Structures are given as structure tokens and as C-alpha cells.
Amino acid sequence: MDSTKLMELREESGIKILEIKTDLSSYAASDLRKVLEDLLAEKVEKVVVNLSEVSHINSTAVGALVGVAKRLRQSGGDLKICALEDNLTRTFNLIGASSVVEIYESENSALAAF
Amino acid sequence: MAKSDIKLKIPSAAFYIEPVRAFIGNLAQSLGFSRKRVADIQLVLDEICSNAVHHGSIDATVGVKLRIRIDTHSLEILVRDTGSRHTGEKSWLTHERLAEIEANRSPSSESGHGIFIAKSLADTYEIQSNAVGGTDVRVIFELLKPNNLKL
Numbered sequence: 001m002d003s004t005k006l007m008e009l010r011e012e013s014g015i016k017i018l019e020i021k022t023d024l025s026s027y028a029a030s031d032l033r034k035v036l037e038d039l040l041a042e043k044v045e046k047v048v049v050n051l052s053e054v055s056h057i058n059s060t061a062v063g064a065l066v067g068v069a070k071r072l073r074q075s076g077g078d079l080k081i082c083a084l085e086d087n088l089t090r091t092f093n094l095i096g097a098s099s100v101v102e103i104y105e106s107e108n109s110a111l112a113a114f
Numbered sequence: 115m116a117k118s119d120i121k122l123k124i125p126s127a128a129f130y131i132e133p134v135r136a137f138i139g140n141l142a143q144s145l146g147f148s149r150k151r152v153a154d155i156q157l158v159l160d161e162i163c164s165n166a167v168h169h170g171s172i173d174a175t176v177g178v179k180l181r182i183r184i185d186t187h188s189l190e191i192l193v194r195d196t197g198s199r200h201t202g203e204k205s206w207l208t209h210e211r212l213a214e215i216e217a218n219r220s221p222s223s224e225s226g227h228g229i230f231i232a233k234s235l236a237d238t239y240e241i242q243s244n245a246v247g248g249t250d251v252r253v254i255f256e257l258l259k260p261n262n263l264k265l
Contacts, residue, residue, distance in 0.1 A: 025135055026128035026164040056135070056153070058160045059227035067224040087153040094234060096221025 003028040007035050015046040015111055021053045024061035033064040036079075040068060045077030048110045052083035062097050069101045078102070082110040117185040124163075126171030126178050126195075131163045134180065141182070142189055147255065151262045154235040155189065155255050161228035162193045162251045170195025170248050188237075190254045197248035212241070237262075 006022035016039060022028050039047060049065060051057070069079035082104040084092070092098040104110035120141075124130035138159050142152045166178040176196045183190040212229070219226045233239045236253035244250045256262060 023132070025160045026131045026167065028132075030128060056156060056160070058157060058164065059231055060164060060225070063224035063227065066222060070222065087150075087157075090150075090153075091157060091231075094231060095227050100222045 003031040004035055007032065009035070012111060015048055015114055016044050017048045017050060017107065017111075019050040019053070023056040024054055025056060025058055026060055029058055029061035029064060032061050036064055036068040040071060045072060045075060046114050047072065047077070047079040048107060049079060049081050050083055050107050050110075051081060051085075051088060052107075055085055055087060057088050057091055059091075059095060062092060062095055066097050066100050078114070080104060080110040080113060082107050115184065115186045117183060120182040120184070122180040122182070123177045124180070125174050126167045126176050127174045128164065128167055131160060131167065134163065135160050138182065138191070141184070142255070145184060145189060145257060147189070147257065147262055151255065155191075158232045158235050158253055159191060159193075161231050162191070162253065165228050165251070166193050166195035166249070170198055172196070172198050187258055188254050188256045190252065192250060192252045194244055194246075194250050195248040196246050 003022050006020070006028070008019045008021065010017050010019070018035065020032070024032060047068070065079060065081060072079050080102045083106060084103060089098070089103070092101070092103065102113065104113060122134065124134060135156050139152050139156045142155045147155065163178060163180075171178065179194040181192040181194075183192070215226045215229060219230055229241070232251065232253055237256045237259065238252070238254035240252045242250055
């Protein structure tokens with residue numbers, strides 16, 4: 001199964017919006033990393049990842065988001081995350097990643113923060 | 115409820131973790147764990163199975179064994195891998211490697227959070243080398259703790 005089919009990419013005002021429509025356990029987390037690496041290869045600078053349809057995220061997926069956010073910042077861009085369920089917020093907080101990646105309540109607020 | 119064991123063996127591939135995560139979620143819910151605690155149990159299972167698949171298996175064919183033990187008081191998960199011999203070590207998690215992972219973990223790390231998550235969320239967490247040259251990780255979630263029960 002290719003979970004990248006459950007990751008929709010669109011663009012608004014020059015910002016790539018990646019909407020995830022699958023839980024991010026180990027298998028899908030690898031696919032998420034591939035999708036994000038592809039964006040880096042395309043020299044994309046601004047990314048919003050919408051997790052509103054995700055009810056589970058593991059540390060591999062969080063690590064992929066953190067890693068890409070750090071690399072985008074080095075080139076003047078950023079990756080912001082939005083619409084997290086409580087479970088996801090707890091995972092980000094537990095790892096400490098919420099202090100590294102900017103998290104917003106809604107897609108609009110994440111877009112506006114650029 | 116009498117003590118019961120459920121034994122599973124999955125191929126050492128990430129694809130097979132998701133259905134087991136779904137199963138353990140349904141089981142924990144049926145046992146009466148709170149919704150929040152069910153999510154914790156699923157996350158811990160995902161993390162320790164991911165470690166077993168990615169670091170504790172020489173290839174996808176060897177498999178990862180799980181023993182899920184339930185009784186009236188608790189849900190226990192044992193994940194047993196056979197070890198990756200790529201590094202010349204029998205067990206992927208020596209005490210030295212564990213200490214190194216814990217010392218290097220930071221919020222901005224891209225990896226190395228799995229053990230920390232399991233230790234933080236499980237009521238009991240144990241890790242040790244097994245007889246087949248791999249690693250056993252055992253976690254227990256206690257049903258009778260007030261925060262673990264459904265409201």
C-alpha cells in the first residue's frame with residue numbers, strides 16, 4: 001500500500017499545504033518523510049502540514065516534521081503544523097517538539113503566520 | 115477475568131505494525147481503558163514495534179513476536195526481536211547504546227524518542243537482551259489506576 005495517496009498537496013499564495021489523511025504510524029511516517037524530502041528537493045520554502053484528519057502520530061513522523069522544519073529555516077523558509085487533535089498535541093509536547101515546530105489551531109492561522 | 119495470552123508474530127516490516135496498533139486499541143478499549151490511555155497504549159506499541167522492526171531485525175523475513183497478556187488488572191505487551199547483527203552486536207540495545215540514545219535525545223532530534231515515549235507512558239517498562247540475541251521490551255498498563263479508567 002502506498003500511503004502517499006492519502007497525503008494531498010496543494011498550494012495557496014506560494015505556500016505548499018500538505019493535508020494528511022491517514023494515521024501516521026511507522027509505515028505512513030516513512031512515506032511522509034519521502035513526501036517532505038521531495039518538497040525540499042523542489043526548493044519549496046514554505047510548508048503548512050494540516051493534521052486535522054490524523055488521530056495518531058508516532059515519533060518517526062514527528063522527527064520527519066522537525067527535521068524538515070529545521071532545514072527549511074536554514075534557507076529562510078519554515079514548516080508549520082496545524083489542526084492537531086489532543087492526542088497529537090500530547091505526543092508533540094511529550095517529545096518536546098512543540099518547542100521546535102510552530103503549531104497553529106487552524107490552517108488559516110498557520111498560513112497567516114508566514 | 116483469568117489471565118490470558120494472545121501471541122502474534124508479524125513480518126519485520128513497518129506495514130504490519132498498523133493493523134496490530136488497531137487491534138491493541140480495540141482490545142484496550144474493551145478492557146475499559148480511558149480513551150486517552152488507549153491512545154497512549156497504541157503509541158507505545160507503535161514505538162516499540164518500530165524499534166524491533168527497524169533496529170532489531172536483520173531482514174523482513176525474521177519476524178517480530180508479540181505476547182499480549184491481559185487480566186483484570188492490566189494489559190501487558192512483550193515485543194521480542196531477534197537482533198540485528200549488522201553492527202556486530204547481538205542485541206541492538208546494549209546498556210551503552212541505551213545510555214547514548216538517552217543522553218543524545220533532545221526536542222529537536224529527528225529520532226531516538228521511542229524508548230523515551232515508552233518509558234514515559236507505560237506504568238511499567240523493562241528492556242533486556244533475550245536468549246536469541248535480540249531484545250525484549252515489556253510494558254504494562256494498569257487498569258486500576260484512576261487515570262487509566264474510562265469515566
